[in-house]
Amino acid sequence: xxxxxxxxxxxxxxxxxxxxxxxxxxxxxxxxxxxxxxxxxxxxxxxxxxxxxxxxxxxxxxxxxxxxxxxxxxxxxxxxxxxxxxxxxxxxxxxxxxxxxxxxxxxxxxxxxxxxxxxxxxxxxxxxxxxxxxxxxxxxxxxxxxxxxxxxxxxxxxxxxxxxxxxxxxxxxxxxxxxxxxxxxxxxxxxxxxxxxxxxxxxxxxxxx
Amino acid sequence: xxxxxxxxxxxxxxxxxxxxxxxxxxxxxxxxxxxxxxxxxxxxxxxxxxxxxxxxxxxxxxxxxxxxxxxxxxxxxxxxxxxxxxxxxxxxxxxxxxxxxxxxxxxxxxxxxxxxxxxxxxxxxxxxxxxxxxxxxxxxxxxxxxxxxxxxxxxxxxxxxxxxxxxxxxxxxxxxxxxxxxxxxxxxxxxxxxxxxxxxxxxxxxxxxxxxxxxxxxxxxxxxxxxxxxxxxxxxxxxxxxxxxxxxxxxxxxxxxxxxxxxxxxxxxxxxxxxxxxxxxxxxxxxxxxxxxxxxxxxxxxxxxxxxxxxxxxxxxxxxxxxxxxxxxxxxxxxxxxxxxxxxxxxxxxxxxxxxxxxxxxxxxxxxxxxxxxxxxxxxxxxxxxxxxxxxxxxxxxxxxxxxxxxxxxxxxxxxxxxxxxxxxxxxxxxxxxxxxxxxxxxxxxxxxxxxxxxxxxxxxxxxxxxxxxxxxxxxxxxxxxxxxxx
Numbered sequence: 001x002x003x004x005x006x007x008x009x010x011x012x013x014x015x016x017x018x019x020x021x022x023x024x025x026x027x028x029x030x031x032x033x034x035x036x037x038x039x040x041x042x043x044x045x046x047x048x049x050x051x052x053x054x055x056x057x058x059x060x061x062x063x064x065x066x067x068x069x070x071x072x073x074x075x076x077x078x079x080x081x082x083x084x085x086x087x088x089x090x091x092x093x094x095x096x097x098x099x100x101x102x103x104x105x106x107x108x109x110x111x112x113x114x115x116x117x118x119x120x121x122x123x124x125x126x127x128x129x130x131x132x133x134x135x136x137x138x139x140x141x142x143x144x145x146x147x148x149x150x151x152x153x154x155x156x157x158x159x160x161x162x163x164x165x166x167x168x169x170x171x172x173x174x175x176x177x178x179x180x181x182x183x184x185x186x187x188x189x190x191x192x193x194x195x196x197x198x199x200x201x202x203x204x205x206x207x208x209x
Numbered sequence: 210x211x212x213x214x215x216x217x218x219x220x221x222x223x224x225x226x227x228x229x230x231x232x233x234x235x236x237x238x239x240x241x242x243x244x245x246x247x248x249x250x251x252x253x254x255x256x257x258x259x260x261x262x263x264x265x266x267x268x269x270x271x272x273x274x275x276x277x278x279x280x281x282x283x284x285x286x287x288x289x290x291x292x293x294x295x296x297x298x299x300x301x302x303x304x305x306x307x308x309x310x311x312x313x314x315x316x317x318x319x320x321x322x323x324x325x326x327x328x329x330x331x332x333x334x335x336x337x338x339x340x341x342x343x344x345x346x347x348x349x350x351x352x353x354x355x356x357x358x359x360x361x362x363x364x365x366x367x368x369x370x371x372x373x374x375x376x377x378x379x380x381x382x383x384x385x386x387x388x389x390x391x392x393x394x395x396x397x398x399x400x401x402x403x404x405x406x407x408x409x410x411x412x413x414x415x416x417x418x419x420x421x422x423x424x425x426x427x428x429x430x431x432x433x434x435x436x437x438x439x440x441x442x443x444x445x446x447x448x449x450x451x452x453x454x455x456x457x458x459x460x461x462x463x464x465x466x467x468x469x470x471x472x473x474x475x476x477x478x479x480x481x482x483x484x485x486x487x488x489x490x491x492x493x494x495x496x497x498x499x500x501x502x503x504x505x506x507x508x509x510x511x512x513x514x515x516x517x518x519x520x521x522x523x524x525x526x527x528x529x530x531x532x533x534x535x536x537x538x539x540x541x542x543x544x545x546x547x548x549x550x551x552x553x554x555x556x557x558x559x560x561x562x563x564x565x566x567x568x569x570x571x572x573x574x575x576x577x578x579x580x581x582x583x584x585x586x587x588x589x590x591x592x593x594x595x596x597x598x599x600x601x602x603x604x605x606x607x608x609x610x611x612x613x614x615x616x617x618x619x620x621x622x623x624x625x626x627x628x629x630x631x632x633x634x635x636x637x638x639x640x641x642x643x644x645x646x647x648x649x650x651x652x653x654x655x656x657x658x659x660x661x662x663x664x665x666x667x668x669x670x671x672x673x674x675x676x677x678x679x680x681x682x683x684x685x686x687x688x689x690x691x692x693x694x695x696x
Contacts, residue, residue: 018381018383019383020340020424021404021405021424023404023405023406024385024403024404024405025405026405027385027386027387027388027402027405028385028386030388031347031386031388052405054405061406061407062405062406062407065390065407065408065568066347066387066388066389066390066408067388067389067390068347068348068388068389069388069389080348083558083561084309084512084558084559084562085309085310085468085508085512085544085555085558085559085562086309086310086467086468086473086544088554088555088558089467089468089469089544089546089550089555090468090469121348122307122309122391122562122565122566123307123308123309123310123311123391123512123562124348125306125307125311125312125314125315125346125349126220126312126315127309127310127311127312127465127467127468127473127542127544128220128312128465128466128467128473128474128475129219129220129473130467130468130473134348136350137347137348137349137350138350138351139351141219141220170347170348170350170353170386171350171353171354171357171386172354173353173354173357173358173361174357175357175360175361175383175384176361176364177364177370177381178364178365178370181364181365181367181369181370181371182370182371182381183339183340183370183371183379183380183381184381185340185381186297186339188297188423188424188425188426191296191297191339192296193296194294194296194337195296195297195337195339195379196377196379197262197334197337197376197377197378197379198262198337
């Protein structure tokens, strides 16, 4: 189950076909693997390597650079509490202390029931709504101990399943390019002339600029 | 004076001000194609297609649309930097917004994705870019979904793809997600990431993206807000655009003001004229400091910008003036600190950010950023020495040799040191790590000294800013002894 399954291979091939070079699809494919298994497995990385023409070591090299990719199982819900300046000024530290007490774990750990992983996060681009957190990358603004507890209860009881998918799924909607509309990528080495619409209005210098 | 807010866009406030990029925020369904078309949507694209690519390019150049990502480079000029007769050329949209304090591109993507798409199409048409990659920060799930829906709608309706609106103009826009790395907001790192690699910046020269970018081909990297301006610009023309704002900074700008103000928010302001005092104190914007406290300091342009104090309140939000005053506008983010703020601890939250986010390629940043964080942790925890404070400057000198920009201070009798700085690293993450440390230590050295003399926390601290630093560091024999001897 750790290699990409049949459906996901189809999505992977669709994704790869959008890029002039297959390797560009590596990060989207890593997200796909994480969506399938909740984290990125070694087998999935090897599989991605086969699909994009890279070694599994190269895939691992890329994957480990990015904080969102996990290589061990994490909780069903990843709770990221922002700790950067604007949130810190508005009490992110107290919020983290509260979260640690409420969940009974330290930042970086997972609850024994496998439901929650708690992490410090850097700026989440919602600075005016501080302090903020993300649960599986869904925002919560102006978080207080009370709203934090309510969020944890709601998540544990499945009341937010419609809004917050399990860890691994980020965007639930994928881009679809209709076959009759797609231009399609061309290898950068195969293109030597200006695109058609630029040729309509050549400039004196001939460069299309 | 009216202040309007919308429950579907928390944090966004508008009033009696011109709106170029946020005009649809008032509609709850602003992100749908139906709403977009009902509010002049894709008319800018139609206007562009009625002109030649060169004419569109000239219009954008004439309007001086300054880049809204940080560097402030005019978009029209940037498009013209591609080498003659080298094809293909690509557009990469920088939606990897993660500068501390910044919060505008996410709103523009969530609330008006079609406006961004239209801007991408106009840029591709004008500059002959044959494929567009829309790189959205990995953590922004809602923005990714809204942009994906918008792209699907626009493809189906014939606005993207082959022979757009029956013309010879054909371009694909590919949605691409990141996966959590601040440095990828740097344009060459963004390109590396898009090629499926670790997001390490490339050395400029030779890797100026306009010349050698994605797959080694000319590539334009534009910020989301920059592109979001283009639809309005093409609809109304450069003459109308330059009527708003100043001659050097036309149009509007999105600015996020966060921290200790009464009403933190995101505002679309007239470029170049609004002062920091307006933004922080005016009822139209933030309405003053919370609980009527005193202003102590503020960051004028995102975490990478040197700090200002009340001395600089009357400066307008204009790139050149702010640069001469020792800071930068960056990505339009103001973070406000009131008089209860523990300045060293506040600086530490940013120093930790940069230490965490260093990609590790350049030694001065990888090692220096971490040193700055650790020394600062020691000082904040009450175990620092006077030597530590000097050491912070010494570490900074290895990242940025020579004079480092800072604001003037009447209290300290300091003259401003203007932008820019010299740097020993490839990209700006390294110097940015030094910025909060240098600013805080230069402008508020007494607070650092106080932590050393007393070996305790400053009692006025209303909110201890960071926890990890306070508890993570054991008192080592060395540091305690050094303090004992020194004092």
